[in-house]
Amino acid sequence: MTTPTAKKHLLIVYHTQSGNTGQLAEAVWRGASLESESVETRLVRAADGQLEDLLWCDAVLFGTPENFGYMSGMLKDFFDRTYYPAEPYELNRPYGLFISAGNDGTGAVRECDRILLGYPMKKVLEPLIARGEITAEHLASAEELGQTLACGLSMGVF
Numbered sequence: 001m002t003t004p005t006a007k008k009h010l011l012i013v014y015h016t017q018s019g020n021t022g023q024l025a026e027a028v029w030r031g032a033s034l035e036s037e038s039v040e041t042r043l044v045r046a047a048d049g050q051l052e053d054l055l056w057c058d059a060v061l062f063g064t065p066e067n068f069g070y071m072s073g074m075l076k077d078f079f080d081r082t083y084y085p086a087e088p089y090e091l092n093r094p095y096g097l098f099i100s101a102g103n104d105g106t107g108a109v110r111e112c113d114r115i116l117l118g119y120p121m122k123k124v125l126e127p128l129i130a131r132g133e134i135t136a137e138h139l140a141s142a143e144e145l146g147q148t149l150a151c152g153l154s155m156g157v158f
């Protein structure tokens with residue numbers, strides 16, 4: 001008789017104002033859910049996210065639009081609320097990013113990375129930057145991002 005192994009936990013934290021990052025987040029969730037036998041995935045709006053979500057997860061994907069060359073205010077608010085409360089736990093979780101941007105996205109990536117380094121968390125995947133209207137290709141890349149992190153988690157790669 002084999003003992004069932006406990007599922008790993010993948011958290012997706014995102015904000016969307018006009019829906020584009022939301023489309024990516026749902027695609028990331030769909031991709032991660034392909035590994036649902038071994039990984040449980042939670043999709044959480046940044047405004048609702050809590051320290052408990054970070055403590056629950058084994059890995060995390062953050063999604064945000066780029067606003068004024070930065071992450072959205074709501075994702076920043078999530079970081080503001082959880083950064084110091086998380087400090088004693090030395091989270092060290094693997095993470096990835098997905099960004100929706102008009103024409104850039106690099107500022108949001110850079111500034112998220114700066115903050116996440118301090119939690120501390122470790123970046124394990126290249127960020128997905130979807131520029132302009134969300135396309136089928138962006139959605140396919142987002143699904144792949146979710147599945148890759150979930151798969152790596154279940155195989156113990158990260």
Ligand SMILES: Cc1cc2nc3c(=O)[nH]c(=O)nc-3n(C[C@H](O)[C@H](O)[C@H](O)COP(=O)(O)O)c2cc1C
Pocket residue numbers: 015016017018019020021022064065066067068069070100101102103104105132
């Ligand atoms: C206030 C505001 C500021 C923005 N600043 C940038 C920016 O600095 N760089 C960029 O590439 N796009 C910028 N955009 C475009 C958004 O990143 C883009 O429309 C994105 O798809 C919105 O995502 P959402 O639908 O998830 O809210 C900005 C949009 C708004 C509303």
